[in-house]
Structure formats: C-alpha cells, structure tokens
Amino acid sequence: MKREENKSRCPINFTVEIIGDTWSLLIVRDMAALGKKTFGEFLDSKERIGTSVLTDRLAHLERKGIIAKRPDPSDKRKFVYSLTDKGIELIPVVYEIAMWGTRNSPDPDAPDVWFEALKRDREEVVRLWIEAVKAGSSFFNGPDSVIARLNL
Amino acid sequence: MKREENKSRCPINFTVEIIGDTWSLLIVRDMAALGKKTFGEFLDSKERIGTSVLTDRLAHLERKGIIAKRPDPSDKRKFVYSLTDKGIELIPVVYEIAMWGTRNSPDPDAPDVWFEALKRDREEVVRLWIEAVKAGSSFFNGPDSVIARLNL
DNA sequence: TTTCTTACTTTGATAATGAAAGTAATATGT
DNA sequence: ACATATTACTTTCATTATCAAAGTAAGAAA
Numbered sequence: 001m002k003r004e005e006n007k008s009r010c011p012i013n014f015t016v017e018i019i020g021d022t023w024s025l026l027i028v029r030d031m032a033a034l035g036k037k038t039f040g041e042f043l044d045s046k047e048r049i050g051t052s053v054l055t056d057r058l059a060h061l062e063r064k065g066i067i068a069k070r071p072d073p074s075d076k077r078k079f080v081y082s083l084t085d086k087g088i089e090l091i092p093v094v095y096e097i098a099m100w101g102t103r104n105s106p107d108p109d110a111p112d113v114w115f116e117a118l119k120r121d122r123e124e125v126v127r128l129w130i131e132a133v134k135a136g137s138s139f140f141n142g143p144d145s146v147i148a149r150l151n152l
Numbered sequence: 153m154k155r156e157e158n159k160s161r162c163p164i165n166f167t168v169e170i171i172g173d174t175w176s177l178l179i180v181r182d183m184a185a186l187g188k189k190t191f192g193e194f195l196d197s198k199e200r201i202g203t204s205v206l207t208d209r210l211a212h213l214e215r216k217g218i219i220a221k222r223p224d225p226s227d228k229r230k231f232v233y234s235l236t237d238k239g240i241e242l243i244p245v246v247y248e249i250a251m252w253g254t255r256n257s258p259d260p261d262a263p264d265v266w267f268e269a270l271k272r273d274r275e276e277v278v279r280l281w282i283e284a285v286k287a288g289s290s291f292f293n294g295p296d297s298v299i300a301r302l303n304l
Numbered sequence: 305t306t307t308c309t310t311a312c313t314t315t316g317a318t319a320a321t322g323a324a325a326g327t328a329a330t331a332t333g334t
Numbered sequence: 335a336c337a338t339a340t341t342a343c344t345t346t347c348a349t350t351a352t353c354a355a356a357g358t359a360a361g362a363a364a
Binding site: 039040043054055075078079 | 342344345
Binding site: 015 | 172
C-alpha cells in the first residue's frame with residue numbers, strides 16, 4: 001500500500017490521504033449513521049465491499065486512529081469496531097458530503113427521515129449526531145439517535 | 153476508469169464516487185483556495201501530480217460537472233479551468249476536510265491566515281469563501297478573497 | 305526561424321482492487 | 335458429543351489504476 005506517501009503537509013492533503021479512497025468513508029458512514037460494529041455487518045452494505053479490501057481498510061483506519069478494534073466479549077470469534085474521538089470528529093465532513101450528494105444526485109436513496117433532518121438547523125443536527133455516536137447510538141439507530149432526538 | 157460504478161444511490165457513496173480519490177479534491181482545493189486555473193498551475197503543486205493523472209482527473213471532474221474547461225482567449229495553447237456552481241457547492245466539504253486535517257495533523261502546513269480564519273465563525277468564513285470564488289477570486293488570492301474580506 | 309512553452313499522449317513498470325475459494329477458531333443445533 | 339454453521343479473516347490471480355518518464359503537436363516568444 002503506497003497510499004500513505006505524505007505527499008505534503010497541507011491539511012486537506014493530510015485528510016485526503018486518510019479517507020480519500022473508495023471505501024474508508026463508507027465504513028465511517030456505516031458506523032456513524034447505521035451503528036454497524038462487526039466485520040459481517042460492514043460486508044452487508046449495498047456497495048458490496050470484498051473481504052480482502054474490508055480487512056485492509058479496517059486495518060488502515062485503525063492504524064490511523066479513526067476506529068478502535070476490541071474482541072467481542074460475548075462471541076470470541078467476533079471483533080467490535082467503534083469510532084474513536086478522531087473518527088467522531090469526521091461527522092461534520094460526512095454531513096457535508098451527504099448534503100452535497102443529496103442535493104446533486106439525480107436520484108438519492110436514503111431513509112425519509114434523512115431528508116427531514118436536512119430541513120433542520122445544520123449546527124443542531126451535527127451536534128446531535130456527535131452526541132448520538134458518543135452515547136453508543138448512531139444517526140438512525142439506537143436510543144440516543146438523531147431521529148429519536150428530533151422526533152422524526 | 154471503473155471508478156464510476158454506481159455501487160449504490162446512497163448520497164454519501166454518490167459524492168465519494170466523484171471526489172473520493174487521491175487527486176480530485178486537491179484540484180478543487182487548488183482552484184477554490186489558490187485560484188489556480190491552468191494545467192501548468194495544477195502541475196505545480198506540492199503533491200507533484202503526474203501529467204497523465206492530471207489529464208485524467210480534469211476530464212473526470214469536467215464530465216461530472218464539477219469544473220468547466222474553456223480555451224484561453226489570450227493564449228491559444230492554454231485552457232482555463234473554473235469551478236461550476238456544483239463545484240463551488242463543494243466548498244463546505246473542503247472546509248470541513250481542511251478543518252479536520254488542521255486539528256488532527258501533527259504538523260499542518262498552511263499560510264498563517266488560514267489558522268486565523270479558523271478562529272472566525274464557520275458560517276461566515278464558508279459564505280465569504282463561496283462569494284470569493286463566485287467573484288473570480290479564491291480563499292487566499294484575488295481582490296475578493298476571504299482574507300481580504302476578513303482583513304487578515 | 306529557431307527555441308520554448310503548454311497541454312497533452314504513450315509506454316511500461318508497479319501497485320491497488322475485486323471476485324472467489326480456502327482456513328482456523330468458535331458457536332449452535334440435535 | 336458430534337456435525338454443521340458462522341465469523342473474521344488470508345490467499346490467489348485476473349483486472350484495473352497509478353506513476354514516472356519520454357514523446358508530440360500546436361502555438362508563442364526571441
């Protein structure tokens with residue numbers, strides 16, 4: 001993997017060298033928006049990532065301090081992946097990327113509540129999203145989800 | 153180029169399939185932050201993009217409606233590249249990516265005024281940045297630049 | 305009219321991706 | 335207890351992308 005070449009110390013290049021590929025941000029999305037936590041759950045997304053690439057991207061994100069990997073106490077075959085603070089800080093990036101895609105895609109596919117949430121104040125949605133993930137929930141799922149807090 | 157595979161209609165995947173690679177966002181950065189406009193100017197960045205990759209990425213961004221390409225009226229060898237409205241809409245994404253990189257890079261390299269601008273209100277900076285590019289300037293350069301408007 | 309510049313294209317080596325099959329550890333059902 | 339299933343990988347190999355270097359054609363500058 002030559003993708004971490006440190007081409008420059010530009011802050012934008014720094015970020016792009018970490019999440020600027022086809023899969024990394026989709027994994028962060030699955031965690032932050034859907035609350036996915038295990039290898040099998042990540043495999044099960046619409047974009048159909050392959051196992052070898054998933055293994056590679058998870059190791060990459062872990063090495064870069066975006067996610068943490070722990071053994072699952074209740075099933076010793078499994079590992080539980082979670083966003084670190086650094087990973088949670090990516091939520092504003094993910095929000096803007098989702099916003100741009102929603103506005104510029106000819107036919108965006110997302111839960112109805114996503115389009116409802118976009119009508120709300122950006123600052124509030126981003127703040128609630130960060131709080132949700134810190135509380136162990138995600139945008140759409142869990143007791144502290146954004147949609148629960150906004151009553152959507 | 154298989155990078156536009158339409159893996160899903162998720163808004164995040166839609167955006168990532170357009171700008172989720174090593175170079176596309178750096179080109180957008182060069183245009184939005186530095187006001188670069190020509191092939192030679194893009195070649196001349198710290199990250200040292202190769203000519204074949206630059207040609208490919210410029211064609212890709214043009215095809216996706218992010219940038220426009222016109223002949224230079226004063227030098228018929230040249231082309232002038234500019235951000236479309238769709239491209240200008242990426243500025244909030246670029247801002248958040250730059251913000252994350254600035255906060256998480258161990259040794260970020262950027263003009264001093266960038267760090268000054270980060271202390272200001274996000275909404276204002278993003279608004280001024282969009283206005284600057286629409287007026288033919290960029291974040292750092294031109295009569296309507298963000299740093300000119302903020303007196304930095 | 306020679307030389308330089310610009311925006312490419314071509315070539316060939318190296319690296320990343322993607323699909324499929326394989327594996328070892330652990331869990332589950334009977 | 336035993337057979338089967340599941341999980342998180344690893345391996346293999348064909349396809350595709352990237353990168354560096356050299357080449358090119360149109361136009362500008364001296």
